Amino acid sequence: MKAMHGFVAGIVVVLLTAGNLLAQDKPKDLIVGKWQAKEKVGDKEIVATIEFNKDGTMKVTAEGFNFEGKYKLVDDETLETEVTIAGQTKKDTDKIKITKDKITLTDKNGKKTELTRAK
Numbered sequence: 001m002k003a004m005h006g007f008v009a010g011i012v013v014v015l016l017t018a019g020n021l022l023a024q025d026k027p028k029d030l031i032v033g034k035w036q037a038k039e040k041v042g043d044k045e046i047v048a049t050i051e052f053n054k055d056g057t058m059k060v061t062a063e064g065f066n067f068e069g070k071y072k073l074v075d076d077e078t079l080e081t082e083v084t085i086a087g088q089t090k091k092d093t094d095k096i097k098i099t100k101d102k103i104t105l106t107d108k109n110g111k112k113t114e115l116t117r118a119k
Contacts, residue, residue, distance in 0.1 A: 027076045027098045034118035035103055049118060058083075079105065 033052045048062035058071045069083030080097040082089060095106040103115040
């Protein structure tokens, strides 16, 4: 009987552990929402807000400028974006690391941009 309880307890532990691993957030879910990036330009700090929507669209607001675009997570480490500004479409591919509260983007030249989840 004690052996049976030990066996059942072991199965419960395995199932709980597996459930936690499956429940971990995936980048495609974590990216959805509003994020902020700050960058110093001269003596002024520029703040941009980027909203990633579940349908693959995005909206960017910075210094009174607003524009929309599309994004796609190619895989868990690659983000493709496309925006049109003043009639010119720009496509970009960055490496992405994402957690619940922080996104780090690295462009093809190695420049990193950090975004934090907007409150």
